[in-house]
Amino acid sequence: MPTRRLGYLLKHANLRLAELTGPALEPYGIDGREFAVLSVLGTPEPLSQQEAAQRLGIDRSTMVAMVDALERKELVGRRPHPGDRRKNMVEPTEHGRDVLEKGARAMDAAEEAFLAALPADDARLLRELLDRLV
Amino acid sequence: MPTRRLGYLLKHANLRLAELTGPALEPYGIDGREFAVLSVLGTPEPLSQQEAAQRLGIDRSTMVAMVDALERKELVGRRPHPGDRRKNMVEPTEHGRDVLEKGARAMDAAEEAFLAALPADDARLLRELLDRLV
DNA sequence: TATTGTTATACTCTATAACTATA
DNA sequence: TATAGTTATAGAGTATAACAATA
Numbered sequence: 001m002p003t004r005r006l007g008y009l010l011k012h013a014n015l016r017l018a019e020l021t022g023p024a025l026e027p028y029g030i031d032g033r034e035f036a037v038l039s040v041l042g043t044p045e046p047l048s049q050q051e052a053a054q055r056l057g058i059d060r061s062t063m064v065a066m067v068d069a070l071e072r073k074e075l076v077g078r079r080p081h082p083g084d085r086r087k088n089m090v091e092p093t094e095h096g097r098d099v100l101e102k103g104a105r106a107m108d109a110a111e112e113a114f115l116a117a118l119p120a121d122d123a124r125l126l127r128e129l130l131d132r133l134v
Numbered sequence: 135m136p137t138r139r140l141g142y143l144l145k146h147a148n149l150r151l152a153e154l155t156g157p158a159l160e161p162y163g164i165d166g167r168e169f170a171v172l173s174v175l176g177t178p179e180p181l182s183q184q185e186a187a188q189r190l191g192i193d194r195s196t197m198v199a200m201v202d203a204l205e206r207k208e209l210v211g212r213r214p215h216p217g218d219r220r221k222n223m224v225e226p227t228e229h230g231r232d233v234l235e236k237g238a239r240a241m242d243a244a245e246e247a248f249l250a251a252l253p254a255d256d257a258r259l260l261r262e263l264l265d266r267l268v
Numbered sequence: 269t270a271t272t273g274t275t276a277t278a279c280t281c282t283a284t285a286a287c288t289a290t291a
Numbered sequence: 292t293a294t295a296g297t298t299a300t301a302g303a304g305t306a307t308a309a310c311a312a313t314a
Contacts, residue, residue: 003261004265004268005245006151006245006248006249006261006264007148007155007166008170008268009264009265010144010148010151011148012268013144013267014141014144017140017141017144018141021141033304036142048272048273049272049273050271050272050273059305059306059307060274061275061306062304062305062306064275065304081272084271084313084314085272085312085313086271086273086313086314087271087272087273087313111139114140115140115267118266118267126263126264126267127140127143129252129256129259129260129263130140130143130144130147130260131143132252133248133249133252134142134143134150167281182295182296184294184295192283193282193284194295194297195282195283195284195296195297195298196281197296198296198297215295218290218291218294219290219291219295220289220290220294220296221294222295222296
């Protein structure tokens with residue numbers, strides 16, 4: 001077996017992980033992208049759509065559709081920014097916070113299952129090494 | 135800084151790597167996907183389109199377009215399978231083998247640059263851990 | 269003039285389904 | 292009947308450009 005390309009390894013590791021995280025989030029009616037957006041919107045300081053988009057590195061026009069979807073599921077709500085009426089502040093609803101918390105536990109479990117092939121020390125190390133590269 | 139999700143780390147590590155591999159392959163007129171296909175087709179045993187598609191985990195209809203592109207660039211050639219005229223055997227041209235070899239060196243260098251943030255031992259370990267997960 | 273959210277649009281990547289020629 | 296290649300088509304996921312409201 002030849003040494004596989006790093007890009008291949010990263011991509012397929014992510015694909016295999018997604019096979020676990022997808023079903024893990026399914027009971028909450030969201031996918032991984034929606035969970036990521038919800039997570040960013042769940043931080044203590046309320047964010048505008050644009051601010052949230054920047055944190056995720058996605059376009060603000062893409063964020064519109066993401067917030068639309070989360071709002072339809074009653075996981076987040078838009079409200080006008082008090083001092084700047086161009087902005088929408090977006091915050092999780094009560095239900096959204098609940099889904100965020102339970103989703104986070106489900107994601108933790110999925111990651112753990114994915115890393116189960118490695119000794120705990122190596123799993124921690126992998127995460128640390130990736131963190132240093134990103 | 136909260137601990138980032140494993141999926142985020144894998145995805146963004148791959149994005150950062152792609153920022154290096156993309157330009158590395160550009161002088162050869164191919165992108166990462168084309169390099170991957172060319173690599174598979176460059177193995178000693180000649181492969182049919184379907185066999186190549188299976189090795190890469192992509193659909194055979196997707197492979198048609200990939201081979202079309204590589205053929206237009208005169209990097210591979212289709213020829214009929216001697217014993218089964220339904221099959222196209224696809225092999226790199228002389229030029230294709232040259233691009234493959236030089237592209238591989240460019241990819242090696244790009245990966246090395248990407249991993250430069252880590253001590254050599256850790257870089258090797260990262261690759262090994264990913265390999266065990268995929 | 270610049271920024272925010274929005275909409276319309278287009279582009280990339282990929283898969284599915286149906287066709288054809290062969291087996 | 293089944294398989295290999297092909298084509299047409301559709302669906303994600305995403306970005307770009309233009310617009311209205313507001314700053």
